[in-house]
Amino acid sequence: MSDKLIYRFLTAFVVFCAFSISARADSPDSLSQIKMPPGFSIKIFAKAPGARSIAVSPQLNAVFVGSINDSVIAISFKDGLAGSTWHLKGGLKVPHGVAWREGFLYVGEQHRISRYRGDSIEALVKAKPEIIYDDLTDSAWHGRRDLAFGPDGKLYVAVGTPCNICMPEGNQGTILRMDPDGGNVSIFAHGIRNSVGLDFHPKTAVLHFTDNGADQMGDDIPPEELNHAPNAGLHFGYPYFGGGDSRTSKFKKETPPANAVQPVVLFGAHVAPLGLHFYRGSQFPKEMQHDAFVAQHGSWNRTIPDGYRIARVRFDENGEALSWEPFAEGWLQGPRSWGRPADVSELPDGSLLVSDDRQGVIYRIVYTP
Numbered sequence: 001m002s003d004k005l006i007y008r009f010l011t012a013f014v015v016f017c018a019f020s021i022s023a024r025a026d027s028p029d030s031l032s033q034i035k036m037p038p039g040f041s042i043k044i045f046a047k048a049p050g051a052r053s054i055a056v057s058p059q060l061n062a063v064f065v066g067s068i069n070d071s072v073i074a075i076s077f078k079d080g081l082a083g084s085t086w087h088l089k090g091g092l093k094v095p096h097g098v099a100w101r102e103g104f105l106y107v108g109e110q111h112r113i114s115r116y117r118g119d120s121i122e123a124l125v126k127a128k129p130e131i132i133y134d135d136l137t138d139s140a141w142h143g144r145r146d147l148a149f150g151p152d153g154k155l156y157v158a159v160g161t162p163c164n165i166c167m168p169e170g171n172q173g174t175i176l177r178m179d180p181d182g183g184n185v186s187i188f189a190h191g192i193r194n195s196v197g198l199d200f201h202p203k204t205a206v207l208h209f210t211d212n213g214a215d216q217m218g219d220d221i222p223p224e225e226l227n228h229a230p231n232a233g234l235h236f237g238y239p240y241f242g243g244g245d246s247r248t249s250k251f252k253k254e255t256p257p258a259n260a261v262q263p264v265v266l267f268g269a270h271v272a273p274l275g276l277h278f279y280r281g282s283q284f285p286k287e288m289q290h291d292a293f294v295a296q297h298g299s300w301n302r303t304i305p306d307g308y309r310i311a312r313v314r315f316d317e318n319g320e321a322l323s324w325e326p327f328a329e330g331w332l333q334g335p336r337s338w339g340r341p342a343d344v345s346e347l348p349d350g351s352l353l354v355s356d357d358r359q360g361v362i363y364r365i366v367y368t369p
Contacts, residue, residue: 031363033331039285052097064088077347088121092109101149104116111134116130135185142161142194146197146198148199155177158192159176160195165250189234211243222242224272244263267296271297271307274296278290281350312325
């Protein structure tokens with residue numbers, strides 16, 4: 001049986017089992033299981049089936065949510081509270097990625113990147129797609145296209161490799177950079193297995209991104225990654241490395257690029273780090289300013305499950321990553337999980353939003369001194 005068939009079978013089996021044991025996020029005991037530092041609390045912000053990537057538009061007072069199904073939704077908000085929910089777009093192909101910039105909603109589907117113009121949620125509902133880029137491998141394997149705008153005004157797109165361990169072809173295993181209209185496309189970074197989280201450090205403007213390590217290498221290897229790319233053209237080691245400095249057996253006899261960049265932070269094996277967000281607000285304690293929050297989606301091919309949490313990555317005043325620690329956890333109870341964090345974003349009031357694609361909700365985390 002091929003790697004691809006094994007992957008699909010195991011993924012389907014794990015998803016079936018996971019849903020069979022999941023609890024409701026709004027049940028009496030579920031949210032009370034989430035443990036955070038003193039002063040923090042978590043509540044349901046809104047329902048969002050299959051919720052994945054989150055983009056906030058302060059101009060429209062709207063939260064846009066991509067999904068693992070075929071829809072993008074919008075949620076209006078005021079004073080940190082959710083208002084109406086809109087079914088913004090449907091009939092799409094796994095529209096995981098969303099981004100907002102200067103009157104356009106950008107949507108990353110498995111096979112293309114589109115944008116919609118609108119000065120209100122109502123206008124976006126009626127807007128027709130403008131396809132700005134469609135040269136993507138149309139594969140469900142690592143086909144979640146994360147989007148982020150950089151301080152340079154360019155759109156950055158994470159493009160996974162459609163396999164477990166193989167040599168990427170074309171623009172697979174890269175982060176692309178392009179103009180907002182899809183012009184001047186270039187490969188900004190390569191040697192990446194599957195990144196599903198991009199953000200720029202608020203002080204240094206350096207791109208940071210998560211990367212998922214290879215499967216079927218063991219319970220405790222390879223580590224998962226947080227990387228940084230201070231300039232274009234860097235290679236991050238895949239497929240010679242499955243994660244960190246763990247060599248893959250398939251490419252162990254081949255010499256990796258001499259300049260292959262190692263991660264700035266290593267997470268545990270198979271925790272599946274997805275969404276990444278640098279904290280820019282002032283509601284949280286001052287020492288959290290410009291730290292990163294990472295959604296660890298959780299393991300599927302590990303004997304003892306790990307992940308299913310929000311991690312905090314500490315940074316120093318120069319924008320250098322120091323270490324990581326759990327920030328919010330409790331979606332995993334013993335060997336069973338009832339929720340899977342997928343992305344992290346921030347409302348204008350400084351509270352955090354967290355998506356959960358298993359429960360189909362957006363949580364809001366608030367700090368009260």
